[in-house]
Amino acid sequence: MSTVETQVQQGPGGPPGAASAAPGRRRFHIGDPLFRVLATACGITVAVAMFGLAAVLVYNSWPAISGLGTEVITTVSWSPSTGQYGALAALAGTALSTLVAMVIAVPLALVIALLLVELVHPAVARVVGMGIEMLAAIPSIIYGMVGLFVIVPFIQERFMPWLLGTPLGSIPGLKPGAQFQGGGLSIFTAGVVLAFMVLPFITAVSRDVLKMVPRVTKEAGYGMGSTTWEVMRNISLRYANSGIVGAVFIGLGRALGETMAVAYLIGSLYTDLPHSIFDPGTSIASLIAQQFSEATDKIQVSALIELGLILFLITVLFQILAQFWLRRVQRVTGGRA
Amino acid sequence: MSTVARPGAAPLRHRSIARRKAVDLTIKVLSWIGAWIGIAVMAFIVYEVVRRGIAAWDIAFFTQPTPQDVTSSAGGFANAIVGTIVITAVAALIAIPTGFLGGVYLAEFGRNGRLATAVRMIANVVMGVPSIIVGVFAFAILVKPLQHYSGFAGSVALAFIMLPVMARTTEDILNLVPNELRESGLAMGAPRWKVTMGVVFKAARDGLITGATLAIVRVAGETAPLLFTALSSPYWMTGLFGPGGYFGGPVANLTKTIYDFSGSPYPQWQTLAWGGALLIIVAVLGMNILVRLLFQRGKEW
Numbered sequence: 001m002s003t004v005e006t007q008v009q010q011g012p013g014g015p016p017g018a019a020s021a022a023p024g025r026r027r028f029h030i031g032d033p034l035f036r037v038l039a040t041a042c043g044i045t046v047a048v049a050m051f052g053l054a055a056v057l058v059y060n061s062w063p064a065i066s067g068l069g070t071e072v073i074t075t076v077s078w079s080p081s082t083g084q085y086g087a088l089a090a091l092a093g094t095a096l097s098t099l100v101a102m103v104i105a106v107p108l109a110l111v112i113a114l115l116l117v118e119l120v121h122p123a124v125a126r127v128v129g130m131g132i133e134m135l136a137a138i139p140s141i142i143y144g145m146v147g148l149f150v151i152v153p154f155i156q157e158r159f160m161p162w163l164l165g166t167p168l169g170s171i172p173g174l175k176p177g178a179q180f181q182g183g184g185l186s187i188f189t190a191g192v193v194l195a196f197m198v199l200p201f202i203t204a205v206s207r208d209v210l211k212m213v214p215r216v217t218k219e220a221g222y223g224m225g226s227t228t229w230e231v232m233r234n235i236s237l238r239y240a241n242s243g244i245v246g247a248v249f250i251g252l253g254r255a256l257g258e259t260m261a262v263a264y265l266i267g268s269l270y271t272d273l274p275h276s277i278f279d280p281g282t283s284i285a286s287l288i289a290q291q292f293s294e295a296t297d298k299i300q301v302s303a304l305i306e307l308g309l310i311l312f313l314i315t316v317l318f319q320i321l322a323q324f325w326l327r328r329v330q331r332v333t334g335g336r337a
Numbered sequence: 338m339s340t341v342a343r344p345g346a347a348p349l350r351h352r353s354i355a356r357r358k359a360v361d362l363t364i365k366v367l368s369w370i371g372a373w374i375g376i377a378v379m380a381f382i383v384y385e386v387v388r389r390g391i392a393a394w395d396i397a398f399f400t401q402p403t404p405q406d407v408t409s410s411a412g413g414f415a416n417a418i419v420g421t422i423v424i425t426a427v428a429a430l431i432a433i434p435t436g437f438l439g440g441v442y443l444a445e446f447g448r449n450g451r452l453a454t455a456v457r458m459i460a461n462v463v464m465g466v467p468s469i470i471v472g473v474f475a476f477a478i479l480v481k482p483l484q485h486y487s488g489f490a491g492s493v494a495l496a497f498i499m500l501p502v503m504a505r506t507t508e509d510i511l512n513l514v515p516n517e518l519r520e521s522g523l524a525m526g527a528p529r530w531k532v533t534m535g536v537v538f539k540a541a542r543d544g545l546i547t548g549a550t551l552a553i554v555r556v557a558g559e560t561a562p563l564l565f566t567a568l569s570s571p572y573w574m575t576g577l578f579g580p581g582g583y584f585g586g587p588v589a590n591l592t593k594t595i596y597d598f599s600g601s602p603y604p605q606w607q608t609l610a611w612g613g614a615l616l617i618i619v620a621v622l623g624m625n626i627l628v629r630l631l632f633q634r635g636k637e638w
Contacts, residue, residue, distance in 0.1 A: 031531070032529045032530055034530070039439070040447070042434075042441075043443055043447060043456050045500070046459065046463070046501055047460070049463065056474055056477045057470070107371075111367050111368040114364070115369060119369075131375065131376040132376065134626075135379050137555075138558075139560070139621060140561070141614070142382065145611070145614055146385050146386065148599070149607075196375075199375060227358060228364070259561040285469045288469055292565045305473055312470050315470075316465075316466065319464075319465040322465075323458060323462070
């Protein structure tokens with residue numbers, strides 16, 4: 001909404017609180033400033049909560065930051081029994097599982113968004129879109145369970161033997177490393193499941209962004225005799241590309257911090273860097289989930305909270321980037337979806 | 338005779354119409370395949386959970402507390418169901434009024450001001466913060482200083498997740514209310530708060546109920562924030578205080594119990610976990626679909 005309406009309500013000159021209190025203009029209602037203050041306080045609470053969270057994380061991770069120095073982010077092995085708190089394996093596992101997820105989810109989300117915006121009748125698009133959005137409603141733990149009991153055996157018994165029989169199985173990165181355990185519980189499995197968890201988010205934002213492309217621009221393309229794909233590639237995607245980047249960042253942020261499904265599936269290997277996406281590994285979030293309640297040592301708890309702080313900063317960064325790119329597309333197309 | 342024509346013009350690349358149409362068709366087919374993959378995955382998950390979970394649903398599942406050892410054959414999820422309801426309800430009591438008023442601030446007072454823009458941006462960012470981090474936060478402020486786990490710590494974590502969702506949803510819905518409604522209320526001489534409470538809320542009622550329900554349902558299925566706040570317990574919650582109470586100790590809840598049981602090596606415990614998963618999926622998807630149907634109605638002004 002624009003600010004024009006607020007001007008009408010506030011009257012000229014000064015904030016509305018002052019205006020309503022001004023004698024002769026309107027009867028003074030004590031309810032008004034009270035309500036306004038209460039609502040503003042609640043609004044500020046939302047913001048303060050985040051800074052509170054950041055401060056609490058920094059405070060509680062300080063013993064690890066000062067006591068362990070850079071050990072947490074530069075050494076590989078996490079082994080509390082020997083006093084080693086290196087989380088490089090977790091950082092690598094987070095990055096790799098997210099990469100696998102994005103490689104699958106981004107193209108899939110884009111073609112689905114194309115279908116929803118350009119190819120089908122809006123009524124059909126609503127039903128299909130709702131089906132995809134429901135993927136976001138399924139709780140993480142259920143993805144984890146279905147993954148563990150259904151996807152893991154499939155990958156272990158069918159997919160890996162097939163893959164290793166093809167030339168693909170000897171490409172570095174796909175070729176099993178020293179820690180290979182059959183590929184069922186692996187970074188790859190976690191990534192595949194993650195892909196479907198972030199798919200609805202990327203699809204929804206891409207769809208909204210593509211809808212913002214002005215109709216006349218697309219019609220001009222069609223008028224020139226372009227096919228649907230040519231309009232999509234040369235007009236819609238060019239117009240909306242910064243929004244698509246925003247959509248990808250939103251999915252990326254989700255995938256990086258996803259906990260339960262990854263904890264079930266990634267294999268929980270804390271002591272070695274993954275040599276292949278089919279090796280077991282760990283991620284920051286799943287390491288915290290699995291180690292936190294068993295952590296007895298103060299420095300271990302602190303190191304885990306430091307990892308939480310790192311994850312927090314990474315996801316906040318991606319969220320801010322996403323907001324930035326989405327704002328840009330709003331400016332370019334001049335409006336909301 | 339000369340072939341030199343159109344000096345200065347860029348050479349036009351010849352693209353056969355057949356080829357262009359083939360590419361177009363390929364993309365269209367891929368789009369459909371993509372959509373079907375998404376929907377098939379969704380259907381497959383529901384199918385697997387129903388197939389495996391329905392076996393666990395008997396009277397005992399809804400009336401007995403979680404079994405404490407494998408030898409006892411009887412056992413259900415009743416204590417966990419109660420715990421989840423209580424933890425989620427308290428979270429809702431904290432977050433809904435606060436988030437709601439926060440949304441009112443964004444939509445009615447702050448609007449495009451600098452503070453409101455900052456609050457809106459931060460709320461969007463907080464919505465992307467991983468839920469496990471919120472669990473760590475609740476642990477650090479409520480479990481660590483008090484030296485014990487509690488259901489309340491779990492509620493606070495869930496409330497933290499709900500808060501920005503509530504605020505942003507409320508704002509979006511209030512923005513749908515036409516300004517003429519506000520103006521006519523004010524023109525009648527009603528104070529601002531009465532206009533908001535009486536006119537704007539009434540107009541936006543469906544959407545607001547929808548938003549609140551979706552926010553509740555969303556956190557009811559969360560596991561990560563409860564892992565080290567509410568923890569879990571094989572017992573019933575006994576009142577408010579004391580080691581078995583809501584404020585005093587670990588409280589049984591669905592998601593953490595499902596996590597523990599599904600990871601156990603005992604088939605009967607795994608079956609119970611699937612029963613719990615089925616309960617969650619029925620509640621979450623059922624409410625989502627129900628409320629979305631309402632929402633579509635609420636959106637059409």
